[in-house]
Amino acid sequence: MKTQRLNNGLEMPRLGLGVWQSNNGQEAIYAIHWAFEAGYRHIDTARIYKNEEAVGKAIKQAELPRQDVWLTTKIWNDDIREGRTTAALEESLRRLQTDYVDLILLHWPVDGKAAAWQELERALEQGKVRSIGLSNFMEADIEEIIAAGNVVPAVNQIEYHPYLVQAEAIAASDEHDIAITAWSPLMQGKFLQEPLFAEIAKRYNKTPAQVVLRWCVQNDVIVIPKSVHQSRINENGQLFDFELQESDMVAIDQLERGQRFGPDPHNFDF
Numbered sequence: 001m002k003t004q005r006l007n008n009g010l011e012m013p014r015l016g017l018g019v020w021q022s023n024n025g026q027e028a029i030y031a032i033h034w035a036f037e038a039g040y041r042h043i044d045t046a047r048i049y050k051n052e053e054a055v056g057k058a059i060k061q062a063e064l065p066r067q068d069v070w071l072t073t074k075i076w077n078d079d080i081r082e083g084r085t086t087a088a089l090e091e092s093l094r095r096l097q098t099d100y101v102d103l104i105l106l107h108w109p110v111d112g113k114a115a116a117w118q119e120l121e122r123a124l125e126q127g128k129v130r131s132i133g134l135s136n137f138m139e140a141d142i143e144e145i146i147a148a149g150n151v152v153p154a155v156n157q158i159e160y161h162p163y164l165v166q167a168e169a170i171a172a173s174d175e176h177d178i179a180i181t182a183w184s185p186l187m188q189g190k191f192l193q194e195p196l197f198a199e200i201a202k203r204y205n206k207t208p209a210q211v212v213l214r215w216c217v218q219n220d221v222i223v224i225p226k227s228v229h230q231s232r233i234n235e236n237g238q239l240f241d242f243e244l245q246e247s248d249m250v251a252i253d254q255l256e257r258g259q260r261f262g263p264d265p266h267n268f269d270f
């Protein structure tokens with residue numbers, strides 16, 4: 001599996017399986033089993049997805065060396081406050097049946113993020129996490145964390161796909177060498193019939209989903225597409241045996257239209 005070097009020196013797989021909306025039973029367990037079979041070595045979950053138990057079970061069942069699997073989870077908003085973040089991480093570790101996660105993210109930039117970040121820094125020192133990062137943090141939020149902490153975030157996970165590039169958040173992340181992970185990289189499967197994707201896919205003998213994910217990867221963005229279907233998990237995994245020409249990259253860039261499929265980090269209420 002191809003990896004991207006983070007600002008802390010760790011190599012993060014450039015492809016992972018997202019499990020939001022995969023149920024906390026056979027659905028997530030099978031999806032992870034098929035993902036490992038297809039060569040994925042990176043799973044993206046969160047406390048709020050309510051499936052950390054299934055993720056932990058699937059990883060145990062796979063019997064892969066723990067160091068071969070990159071596991072990301074996230075601190076949900078009600079735990080992003082002084083005195084709660086460490087306990088929330090420990091609860092996630094227990095559900096995931098592991099001593100550490102490779103990456104923990106503050107899920108949304110709610111009040112309390114600076115104190116929560118300092119708790120994550122302590123967890124990093126104690127070896128409970130190998131990297132600490134952010135999710136849905138925009139320019140000002142990133143600067144607040146940089147000012148409050150001693151550790152520069154390794155990753156910022158944001159909504160990113162051909163219809164939404166979030167250039168300002170990416171520029172603010174780049175300034176600190178913070179890697180970007182795309183959530184909803186497939187636009188939740190809703191616009192893969194876009195004619196440009198079909199036209200490009202045909203020329204490379206690939207599918208629209210592979211073209212969209214490849215465009216992300218060629219922009220140095222890590223992808224975590226979600227699927228609970230084996231054929232799609234296999235399809236989404238085949239990204240590293242072709243390269244889009246610059247003209248195709250630019251044509252896809254031109255689809256940007258500021259369209260979100262999830263909440264807006266500048267203005268959310270949960």
Ligand SMILES: NC(=O)C1=CN([C@@H]2O[C@H](COP(=O)(O)OP(=O)(O)OC[C@H]3O[C@@H](n4cnc5c(N)ncnc54)[C@H](OP(=O)(O)O)[C@@H]3O)[C@@H](O)[C@H]2O)C=CC1
Binds near residue numbers: 188262
């Ligand atoms: N940090 C954050 O705030 C957020 C993080 N995330 C993370 O990002 C991950 C991915 O984002 P998500 O919102 O799930 O959306 P995606 O863009 O990954 O799209 C997933 C949807 O597309 C379908 N799909 C998957 N592969 C294909 C394919 N090859 N062809 C056609 N349809 C396909 C899936 O259906 P099916 O399963 O039926 O195959 C599902 O309905 C999440 O699972 C989660 O881990 C997501 C949202 C917010």
Ligand SMILES: O=C(O)C(=O)[C@@H](O)[C@H](O)C(=O)CO
Binds near residue numbers: 107
């Ligand atoms: O899926 C995520 O990671 C999110 O942060 C949100 O989409 C969250 O799960 C949600 O549903 C908020 O209404």
